[in-house]
Amino acid sequence: MPWWSTLICLLLAAQLWASSLRNLDDVIxxxxxxxxxTLALVVLVVGHNIMLELVGLLVALGLPMARRRT
Structure with missing residues (x-):
């Protein structure tokens, strides 16, 4: 895998991790x-199947955010 695609996937994994810290729902x-x-480990250890990583990332970024109770 080229270095630039590895870097992009790692940055997106970091963005997903930051999104998890902002989420109000503990399970999500x-x-x-x-x-x-998992994405970071696949990129760093395996690094061969970028399509699988991108599909997993798109699914993860599509997870719903918890609503605030008022």
């Missing part, structure tokens, strides 16, 4: 952290 936040960690 934990799922986002698990997906971000």
């Amino acid at each position: 936040g934990l799922l986002e952290k698990i997906l971000a960690t």
Whole structure:
């Protein structure tokens, strides 16, 4: 995998991790952290199948945010 695609995937994993910290729902936040960690590990350890990583990232970024109770 080229260095620029590795860097992009790692930055997107970091963005997903940051999104999990802002999420009010603990379960969705934990799922986002698990997906971000998995994406980072796949990029760093395997690094061959970028389509699988991008599909997983798109699914993770599409997770709903918790609504605030007023």
